[in-house]
Amino acid sequence: MGETAAHRRAHVVGAGIAGLSAALRLAKAGWRVTLYEAAAQAGGRCRSYVDAKLERSIDNGNHMLLAANTAALGFVAEIGASDRLTRPTEAAFPFLDLASGESWTLTPGKGPIPWWIFDKARRIPGTGAGDYFGAWKLAFAGADDTVADCLARKGGDRGVLWRRFWVPLTVAALNTHPREASARLLWLVVRESFAKGAEACRPFVARRGLSDVFVNPALDVIHGLGGEIGFNHRLRAVIHDDARVTALDFGDHKVEVPPGDGVVLALPPGATGDLVPGLAVPRDARPIVNAHIRLPEGVRPARSLAPDLPILGLVGGSADWLFLRDDVVSLTVSAAEDLAEQPAETIAGLMWRDTARALGLDPASAASAQPVIRIIKEKRATLAQTPAALKLRPGPRTRWANLALAGDWTDTGYPATIDSAVRSGAAAAAIVAKP
Ligand SMILES: Cc1cc2nc3c(=O)[nH]c(=O)nc-3n(C[C@H](O)[C@H](O)[C@H](O)COP(=O)(O)OP(=O)(O)OC[C@H]3O[C@@H](n4cnc5c(N)ncnc54)[C@H](O)[C@@H]3O)c2cc1C
Structure with missing residues (x-):
């Protein structure tokens, strides 16, 4: 040059x-x-x-990086914006099952060997250590294999780990449901994050x-x-x-x-x-639906989120992730083919219900509150992977x-x-x- x-x-x-x-x-x-x-x-x-309805600056959709995303983080460093990302000291992903009320925190181990799966207190509730061994099948996936092909169990029911880990991980990483998502591509994600240990899994989100x-x-x-x-x-x-x-x-x-x-x-x-x-x-392509909700004045969450990573993974409801920034709650639904077909008012109702449960809002005040909600449907959010x-x-x-x-x-x-x-x-x- x-x-x-x-x-x-x-x-x-x-x-x-x-x-x-x-x-x-x-x-x-x-x-x-x-x-x-x-x-x-x-x-x-x-x-x-800047969204006129919410009177707030919002993102088109929640985005998260992991430390494994070295090119993205290198770009951010090159443009001098690293300090504009939240930088939690450890990789800890809080989750809540909206149906059962159970909560847990996913904390990958320090090194490449996932010793944590042998510790009941650190495993996802309802799973046994043996359930996690199936992950190795991803490592040997063929070019045409889907995630479901590799992780299928006899009898069709794929179990708690499927619902609480593989589905959320696959749709978050590939925006494609595991029944059709590429197993090889998911293995690449697992290899570069979980299989490298906690340091590679540290999450980053935009502060402002x-x-x-x-x-x-x-x-x-x-x-x-x-x-x-x-x-x-x-x-x-x-x-x-x-x-x-x-x-x-x-x-x-x-x-x-x-x-x-x-x-x-x-x-x-x-x-x-x-x-x-x-x-x-x-x-x-596959869609992602985001709901941005300005919490009504006086409605304050009973559940607090970590200040250096104000996010919550959700299962058992409609939303996959909840992010909180000041008084705006933003929920994400990935691989949202069915939801994206629904009218915005229907989606808003589902998202407010999930928000009320996730943040522990008082049911009476949540029912009578008039939150301001913006629904953004990114119909072609990513290619179908x-x-x-x-x-x-x-x-x-x-x-x-x-x-x-x-x-x-x-x-x-x-x-x-x-x-x-x-x-x-x-x-x-x-x-x-x-x-
Ligand atoms: C809701 C949502 C959530 C996501 N979450 C994450 C996440 O958590 N982590 C993550 O890493 N990624 C995430 N992604 C994916 C990430 O946003 C994309 O991978 C990335 O932004 C793609 O950038 P791009 O430049 O390839 O494409 P684009 O952002 O699509 O850029 C293409 C540009 O070309 C312009 N354009 C189109 N046609 C023309 C034309 N004819 N002439 C001139 N300009 C044109 C468009 O206006 C656009 O600005 C998410 C995406 C969405 C939608």
Whole structure:
């Protein structure tokens, strides 16, 4: 790169995390960078906004990183935002069964051998040490195996560990129900987190909001390096000859791409498939539903959450996770195909019921309270991480020397998360820089 890079421009289309990661890499390598984003703000599926109904800044959905997400945490460190994440000293995940009222805290052991499964006090209630051995079947999963294929037990009932551990873990990590999620991809998650011990499992969440951690500081650094961003720029067509991309068509204007310039498309799979001729992409997606609830004044939780990690895992109700930030409770439902079809009012009722139980709100005041609730349905939150869909993930390289692809859904080898988005951006930047 060096001297020549300074005269070349990199056109990065899409200002989600993948686009920001690619733009950051290229700007730091001396390229003149222009980002083009269809929306009026950056961040894509990982952003904050001020919600007029709640009168609060909220995130489109709760996001969590683990220490194992080294690329994502490296990106956050590079943009100087590490202290904007909560940083609990230990990996301890509190859980509550909303149906039975039982609660427990999942605390992975220090080293790679999970001695904790032999300690009844640390096991998930209702499970025996032997139940956990089934995890090894994931290690030998074939490319077409689902999580359910590997963890099935005789008689169909998969047991308490299934309901209280494998289902929550799979939908949290892969946003795909274990009956269809790739066993190999889940094994990668287990291998890089639980199998490495507590240190790799330490969770991180945004203190004030996603944009405050991942988006605004990245834009600041990119701007500081001379980069530009054009909002409300939706790419309509990629113009090319046999060898390279020659122009980008934004409908009302075209941007020429002279020899030496590079292009990164950091778009969702559907948009990429529509724009790049002959490219097969995984179009099958799974939704995530989030409910953001402003607690009514005077309604105060009886259950307190850890100040350095104010989250609670839930089973036995409708929601999977509850996050608390000031007076806003945010609940997440992953792999929410059925729930996403329900009207917002129905979802709001279910989420308020789960909130009241989870936080131990006085039933009488919870019943009469008028919480303000915003339901956000991200219908295409991530690709469906099934064996079939994963085979369609393309790598970053295309048949045009100056065009590279990025996005959490491209073939990074990792689940479609912030970590994958960051990795994909770096891989695409490397290809543009050295075609
Ligand atoms: C509710 C929810 C919860 C999640 N929870 C977690 C979590 O806990 N941990 C985790 O690591 N990950 C989580 N994820 C996944 C994470 O948000 C994504 O992996 C990541 O944000 C994807 O970034 P991206 O840049 O690949 O894609 P996107 O964010 O989709 O970025 C693509 C960008 O391209 C723009 N665009 C689209 N079409 C065009 C066009 N034609 N021209 C120009 N621009 C265009 C879009 O507006 C968007 O800004 C969650 C996602 C959701 C939705």
